[in-house]
Amino acid sequence: MAGTYSLSGKLALTVPLAIRGQPTLIIQRLRQAWRGVPIFSFVMLTGAILCALFAPLLAPYDPIKTNPVHALAAPSLSQHVLGTDHLGRDVLSRLIYGARISITIGFLAVFVAGSLGVLIAVVSGVYKGWIDRILMRVTDAFLALPYLMIAVTVISILKPSMLNVILVIGLLRWMDYARVLRGEVLRLSETDFVRLAVVAGCTQRQIIMRHIFPNIVNTLLVLTSLGVGAGVIAEASLSFLGLGVPRPLPSWGTMLAESQKYLYTAWWLPLIPGLTISLLVMSSNLMGDWLRDRLDPTRRQL
Amino acid sequence: MKLYMAKRLCEGAATIWIVTLVVFALLRITGNPVDFLAPPDMPWTDRAYLREAYGLDKPVWQQYLLFNKSLIRGDFGKSLRGNQDAALNVLLERVPATMQLTAAALLFSIVLGIGAGVVSAARPNSIYDRIGKVIAIAGQSMPVFWVGLLLILVFTVYLGWLPSAGGVDRLGLLGLIMPAISLGWLLVASHMRMVRSSVLDVLDADYIKMAHVKGLPWRLVLWKHALKNAAIPVFTLFAVNFAHLVSGAVVTETIFAWPGIGRLLVESILARDYAVVQTVVFFAAMVIVVVNILVDLMYAWLDPRIRVAG
Numbered sequence: 001m002a003g004t005y006s007l008s009g010k011l012a013l014t015v016p017l018a019i020r021g022q023p024t025l026i027i028q029r030l031r032q033a034w035r036g037v038p039i040f041s042f043v044m045l046t047g048a049i050l051c052a053l054f055a056p057l058l059a060p061y062d063p064i065k066t067n068p069v070h071a072l073a074a075p076s077l078s079q080h081v082l083g084t085d086h087l088g089r090d091v092l093s094r095l096i097y098g099a100r101i102s103i104t105i106g107f108l109a110v111f112v113a114g115s116l117g118v119l120i121a122v123v124s125g126v127y128k129g130w131i132d133r134i135l136m137r138v139t140d141a142f143l144a145l146p147y148l149m150i151a152v153t154v155i156s157i158l159k160p161s162m163l164n165v166i167l168v169i170g171l172l173r174w175m176d177y178a179r180v181l182r183g184e185v186l187r188l189s190e191t192d193f194v195r196l197a198v199v200a201g202c203t204q205r206q207i208i209m210r211h212i213f214p215n216i217v218n219t220l221l222v223l224t225s226l227g228v229g230a231g232v233i234a235e236a237s238l239s240f241l242g243l244g245v246p247r248p249l250p251s252w253g254t255m256l257a258e259s260q261k262y263l264y265t266a267w268w269l270p271l272i273p274g275l276t277i278s279l280l281v282m283s284s285n286l287m288g289d290w291l292r293d294r295l296d297p298t299r300r301q302l
Numbered sequence: 303m304k305l306y307m308a309k310r311l312c313e314g315a316a317t318i319w320i321v322t323l324v325v326f327a328l329l330r331i332t333g334n335p336v337d338f339l340a341p342p343d344m345p346w347t348d349r350a351y352l353r354e355a356y357g358l359d360k361p362v363w364q365q366y367l368l369f370n371k372s373l374i375r376g377d378f379g380k381s382l383r384g385n386q387d388a389a390l391n392v393l394l395e396r397v398p399a400t401m402q403l404t405a406a407a408l409l410f411s412i413v414l415g416i417g418a419g420v421v422s423a424a425r426p427n428s429i430y431d432r433i434g435k436v437i438a439i440a441g442q443s444m445p446v447f448w449v450g451l452l453l454i455l456v457f458t459v460y461l462g463w464l465p466s467a468g469g470v471d472r473l474g475l476l477g478l479i480m481p482a483i484s485l486g487w488l489l490v491a492s493h494m495r496m497v498r499s500s501v502l503d504v505l506d507a508d509y510i511k512m513a514h515v516k517g518l519p520w521r522l523v524l525w526k527h528a529l530k531n532a533a534i535p536v537f538t539l540f541a542v543n544f545a546h547l548v549s550g551a552v553v554t555e556t557i558f559a560w561p562g563i564g565r566l567l568v569e570s571i572l573a574r575d576y577a578v579v580q581t582v583v584f585f586a587a588m589v590i591v592v593v594n595i596l597v598d599l600m601y602a603w604l605d606p607r608i609r610v611a612g
Contacts, residue, residue, distance in 0.1 A: 137313065141320035144550030144594060146586035149567055153579055154328060156571040233445050237553055239567060240447050256447060260557070263451070263459050270455055274448030282443035 038290050041283035048280055051099035053123070061090035063097040063250045072266050083268045085258060091268065094250035095276055101251045102280065105166055106231040110224050112229075114168025117177020118220065122208055125185025136182070143175050148237065155243045165244050169234045177223055183265055184216045218295040228283035236277050252277050306602050314595045321587040325580050326369050378584070379577030381570075389577040393563060394584055400562030403555070404547040406482035408489070412540060415493025416529070423501035424524050428566040434494060441491035446550070450484035450557040466558065477558075478490070485554040489543050496539050500532035507531070534604060538597050545593035 051058060060081075067088030075083040075091075082091040120139065124132045151168050158164045188194060189212065197211050238244035239253025247254060252273040259269030344352075349536040360368075372379075422434040423529040457480060458466040465477045486542050504510060505528055513523045552564035559565070 019346060087505075138320065140313070141317040144317045144587060144590045145321060145324070146546075146583060148552050148592060149549045149564075149583050149586050150324070152552060152571060153583060159327060236445055237447065240445075240553060241556060243571075245581065253447075256451060260451065263455055267455060267459075270448070270451040272561070273443065274451065277445055277448065278440070278443045282439060285439065285442055 001212060036294070038283075038286045041286040041290070044279055044283035048099045048103055048283075050111065052103040055097045055100050059090075059093035059096045061093040063089060063093040063293055064248045065089065069152045072262065074266070075268050080131060081116065081264065082272055083216050085255070085266075085269055086262055089250075091255075094255060095252070095273065097295045098250045098255065098273070098276075101162070101245050101249060102232050102235060103275070105162065105169070105235040105245075106228045106284075108166045109169035109173065109234070110227040112166060113174040113222055113227060114177050116171070117174040117223075118181060118213075118216070120174070120178040121181035121185050121216070122212065124182045125189060125272040126204070126212070128186075132182075135178070139175050139178050142172070145172065147172050148234075151234070151238060152241060153245050155238060160238075160243050160246050162245055162249075165235055165238055169231055169238075173227065173230065173234070176227075177220070180219060180223060184219055185212055188212050188215050222288055222292045222295065225284055225288035229281035229288075232277060232281055232284070303422060303602065307599060310595050310598050314591045321584065322370070322373060326366060345557050378581040381575055381578050383519070389581040392578050393566065393581045396561060396563045396566045397585075399560060400548060400551055400564065401562055402478065403481055403485065403562055404544060406478050407486035407547055407551075407554075408540065408544050409441055410486035411489035411493050411543075414486075414490045416497050416536075418490070419494040419497025420501055420524060420529060423498045423505065423528075424520075426502065434498070438491040438494050441487055444487065446484055447486055447553045447557055449487045450480070450554060451523065453480045453484055454557075481554050481558040483562055484557070485547060485551060488550075489547070492535070492543070493539065497532065497536050499555050500535050501528050504528045504532045534601070538601060541597045542595055545590040548589045 062229040067084070069088065070080070070084050071086055073080050073084040073088070080090050080092065082095065084090055085094070118203060120135050124135045151172055154168050155164055158168075194207060194211050197207050202211070235244055235251065236253035236256070239251040240257045241259065242254075244253055245251040256270060256277075257274040259266070259273070262269050376390065378393075381387050381389050381392045416436045418430075418437065422428075422431040426432060453464075454466045457464040464480055466480070501524075510523060510528055513527050514520070518527075548563070551560075551562060551569060554560065555562045555564035556568055563585065567579060567582045570576070570582070
């Protein structure tokens with residue numbers, strides 16, 4: 001087969017060169033690229049992102065408005081599909097608005113962590129020597145930090161807010177990116193095409209931006225996908241402890257924390273937000289697994 | 303070996319130093335620690351006095367030297383609550399409860415992880431393997447606190463079998479079951495995957511085939527020969543996970559009102575008792591670093607190649 005192995009950082013496809021640009025074959029090509037995509041994950045993630053974007057349109061009630069008359073109403077098809085909480089707030093609406101918080105924090109925390117990790121990996125892998133050694137020692141030290149404890153402490157000092165949660169999760173979670181990507185950068189910097197680029201007179205900036213970075217995008221994508229799930233759990237844990245997003249914003253973690261007092265009367269309060277978190281995290285993990293297999297067939301599944 | 307040991311110890315010390323730096327920086331960059339320590343209605347003159355007493359009127363580098371000096375002496379400051387006990391003693395009182403919880407959680411995850419891992423590795427792609435995979439995926443996705451809430455919902459609220467809050471001293475071993483499962487649940491997945499892949503690796507080896515050929519029952523080959531040889535990486539993971547459980551117990555201890563250091567941390571944060579907060583964070587970091595060093599040394603002792611390469 002007239003295959004091309006794309007090094008450009010996009011999905012590596014095996015497609016005859018001649019068919020590029022023909023509409024029906026583009027569809028075929030797309031279908032091939034998406035082969036085996038975990039449908040469930042894809043639907044869940046898209047659904048969550050849509051909920052986050054269009055929360056005001058989708059939510060049947062105001063997520064913050066209390067309605068004591070209808071407090072702790074059980075799920076019913078006629079009024080509150082997923083019931084109400086102890087203040088009479090609609091659980092479904094809070095869940096939909098909560099997607100906003102979880103998705104925003106999950107993605108932005110990963111963005112912070114990923115950026116810092118890529119920066120450290122590239123500096124470490126390109127400059128090598130003592131810079132590399134110091135940066136890797138710092139990375140190891142961060143890996144040995146009691147992550148949740150420090151997060152809780154820092155946020156309690158800085159005051160809980162969305163921005164602080166994003167920064168704290170991001171700044172405590174960059175080590176995986178730094179370590180894994182540094183290995184890739186080191187390997188790449190020994191390859192012939194990078195050496196030839198040096199010979200051809202490329203500046204360091206060009207080499208990093210055009211030759212090294214595009215080749216670590218695949219790995220970065222996999223780590224990111226796995227990281228979103230971890231970010232969502234971290235946000236929920238902090239909110240659960242009362243140190244995440246401040247009330248009355250409807251974070252899923254906060255909803256679970258509030259449900260603790262009503263375990264005897266309202267089973268849907270602990271069940272529904274927890275299930276939502278788990279399904280979203282599971283989707284992100286499965287997506288990451290799929291991307292890993294898809295982008296790097298040589299990798300064995302551990 | 304001695305050189306390797308010295309190197310690892312230095313690295314461990316460097317890590318601890320970074321932790322102290324982080325804590326120091328945190329308590330300083332965010333403003334004046336006195337403002338956190340002092341009650342809001344404390345008069346201005348008292349604040350000034352406190353600032354002087356804590357050495358906060360000095361330049362930052364001098365403060366940092368002082369901070370390190372008291373750390374080396376093991377002086378972590380005094381708790382604000384109760385009878386102003388030393389923060390270290392407040393911490394040490396709570397350590398046994400956390401150790402009980404983490405040990406039980408680890409035991410749970412090891413037993414389940416090894417069992418499920420070996421069974422899945424013995425017959426890859428069988429129904430058992432698939433069930434194991436589902437458990438692993440579910441385990442990684444469910445937040446610890448939700449597992450805890452579900453357990454309470456089922457076993458306390460509906461079945462009424464187990465108490466939902468406690469500590470071994472108050473409730474005995476019965477109260478340990480649910481906290482241990484909820485904390486250990488997260489690790490079942492990682493232990494299972496690790497056991498599965500290590501055993502699969504070992505099963506390829508010639509001595510396994512030999513044992514099989516010479517007529518040993520498959521059960522014995524699998525659980526004795528294969529598992530023993532797969533044990534090193536697996537054991538490493540157990541130890542490293544144990545260290546992280548100590549710090550990860552914050553949420554579980556909060557749900558089950560478990561009187562350990564995680565609960566202490568949250569209580570102290572709410573009470574703005576930052577001397578204790580700082581001590582707890584140090585302690586957890588210490589546990590992680592010490593366990594990591596021990597694991598590395600043990601690894602080097604078992605496998606000479608690491609000594610040379612490291």
